[in-house]
Amino acid sequence: MRKVSVKTVLSIVILVLTVFVVMVPELNKLFVRAEKSLVDEVLENYVQPELFYLDSYNISGGWVYKVESYDQGVLKGYYRPDAEVKDWRPVDAPFMFYAVWGNNSIWLRRSFTVPEEFAGKRIRLVFLGAFYYAKVWVNGYYVGEHEGYFAPFAFDVANKLNYKGENVIVVYLSTPVEKSLNNKQAITGVFNDWDMKPYPRWAIGKLPVKYEWTVPIGLWRPVLLVATGQVASSVVLVDAYPDAEARYAQVRIRFYLTNAGPSVSGLINFSVECSGESVPGTLTFSLP
The missing domain is CATH 2.60.120.260 (Galactose-binding domain-like)
Incomplete structure (x- = not known):
């Protein structure tokens, strides 16, 4: 069996370390780009509540x-x-x-x-x-x-x-x-620094600044x-409770109203449309 010289082993170790030093920052760069595409995809498909105004x-x-x-x-x-x-x-x-x-x-x-x-x-x-x-x-x-x-x-x-x-x-x-995985303060989901880091946990905070998350x-x-008007709807939420066997559904509609003027009472007319049919409804309210 042919013996491997110490010089050869050291050369291999140096080569591996060089590749690691070069590739880790590059992997980090690539992951940042991947994160940006994730951000764009999430924001493009996110549906916000409808805004009501005159x-x-x-x-x-x-x-x-x-x-x-x-x-x-x-x-x-x-x-x-x-x-x-x-x-x-x-x-x-x-x-x-x-x-x-x-x-x-x-x-x-x-x-x-x-x-x-x-x-x-x-x-x-x-x-x-x-x-x-x-x-x-x-x-x-x-x-x-x-x-x-x-x-x-x-x-x-x-x-x-x-x-x-x-x-x-x-x-x-x-x-x-936030670089401390054990002391998170902000709720930012996948946009934060967590287990998706492209380098080991022990390396957090030890890479050059430009390679940080x-x-x-x-x-x-x-x-x-x-x-x-002085009374405005900030959001309308709809909760549906379907019953597949009975082939019907209960619908709960919640209106969140705010009032910037004096005390007022009023009436909200609304309708729920389903399969071409419209079901009307009314709601009375009083706001201080």
């Missing part, structure tokens, strides 16, 4: 952004309408960027004027999808925040708007890039200004 104004285009931490942005007054935005970059929603460790937050701004037909109506600023933490200001007033990415959210802003001039919306977005961040659905 008038709408799409403000998805014409945004500018700057990559900056929350603390630095607040210190620099980015939420103020008169903040300096000379070096901010343009972007249109919907958009998705990728956050990395230590660089996972952005500030966004958008100027607009209120359509004349919105005067006297209840006005809500609606985000159909923002990833992941969002804080929102309108004309320098803090109006609220939201955590998540699939659910749309809205803020009543009628009393914050300037109806005779320019208005400014400011949004701060951040997405946690990336997570989405951005306004991935349109942004709208919508006008309604």
Whole structure:
């Protein structure tokens, strides 16, 4: 039996280590691309609840952004309408960027004027999808925040708007890039750092920064200004309970209403259509 020299063994070991060092980053790059295709597929096929309104104004285009931490942005007054935005970059929603460790937050701004037909109506600023933490200001007033990415959210802003001039919306977005698998804080599913990492568990946090896991961040659905009456339906949910043997189904319809005006009582007329037949129904409500 032919003996293998120590030199040959060392050469083989060095070759294997070289391949490992070269391939792990490349595999990581490929997986990031695969993750992006997964994000696109999910977002293209996701169906959100229908948005109810009388008038709408799409403000998805014409945004500018700057990559900056929350603390630095607040210190620099980015939420103020008169903040300096000379070096901010343009972007249109919907958009998705990728956050990395230590660089996972952005500030966004958008100027607009209120359509004349919105005067006297209840006005809500609606985000159909923002990833992941969002804080929102309108004309320098803090109006609220939201955590998540699939659910749309809205803020009543009628009393914050300037109806005779320019208005400014400011949004701060951040997405946690969490490297500790045992201490997850954000619910981001497959978009987070978990067992799909293309390298062993012990390597987490030890690869160069550019090879770390990336997570989405951005306004991935349109942004709208919508006008309604003082009473508005935020969502309508339908639950069906079919009985195959009896060949019928019970249907439960839930209307979620909000009221921005004085106490009110009313009536909702609706119909359920199935196999060409329409079944009407009514619902009375009282809101404080």
